[in-house]
Amino acid sequence: MKKETKIIEDITITLERKNIKNMYLRILPPYGEVKVSAPLFLSDEDITNFVKSKKDWILKKQKYIIENDIKAPLKYSNGEKHYLWGKEYTLQLISNDTIKNVLIDDEKSVMYLPIPKRSTIEKREKIMNEFYRAEMKKAIPPVLDKCSQIVGKKPSEVKIRNMKNWGNCRYHDKRITLNLKLAKKDPICLEYVMIHELCHLIEFNHGKKFKKLMDTYCPNWKKIKKMLNE
Structure with missing residues (x-):
């Protein structure tokens, strides 16, 4: 496989020549990198x-990618940035065959991901998701207790x-039901989502009555919602 960089009509592309039959074009986040995969037999003129x-x-x-801040898919590789409770x-x-769980070094801001032999992105993602699930299980009981007292409602589960x-x-x-990836966000986001869902035990839709409940039980909910979706 041969890789090279070309500029065509002021567009910088990364060209890979492969043993394939057709040509493929991809625009990759987060910066809109242009990648072209082309058959070995194809001429420069055809590619241009x-x-x-x-x-x-x-x-x-x-x-679209830049304006909407589209993120590149995670590969769970060395040097990637990951988050736990709002910290990078x-x-x-x-x-390591003996260590099965993700380890955190707060002092160095390093997250250690143990990987099995022949690990795939899917296997690494599964290990990370189980780590976030465990973090959520620890965090939910005190948050649920606090938010239930605020709203005056308790879920069945x-x-x-x-x-x-x-x-x-x-x-x-x-x-x-809560998204396990809330464990990536600042803890205040978990409280906001919990209050949001508890308010649905009073008012099911998102109309004026619901928003009034949110204003009462979580006055800064709009600010937290924006933080959550960043």
Whole structure:
């Protein structure tokens, strides 16, 4: 595989020539890097014409990625930045058959991720998610107690899942589910989401009554919500 950098129509691309049949174009976050994979037999002229034909799409895609602060997918590799309760850590992989859980060095701001032999991104992600799940299990009881006293409502159960939303509430059985990745955020975010879901035990939708409840029980909820989604 041969890799080179080219500038075509003021667009910098990383070109990889591979033993493939078709040409592929990718725009990668977080900075809109342009990568082109091309068959070994394809001429420079064909590649240039291909990129030129996609120029408008490339610029539009780059603008979207930058303006929306799209993050690159995590690879769980050395040097990546990961978070625990709002604090940033540098990931360090360790090969160790006896250590199974993520370790934290607060002094050095390092997060050690033990990896099995032939580890894949999926396996590393699973280990990290289980770590965040364990952190959430420790954090939830005191937060639930505090927030239940504030709102005056208690759920029948609090579950932890890896999901798209930060939390949800099933009104009919009073079950609350929280996103395990809340463990990445500042602890105040967990309190905000907990209060949010407890308020749904009073008012199911997000209308004026619900917002009034949030204003009462979590006066700075709009500020915390913005922090949570950054």
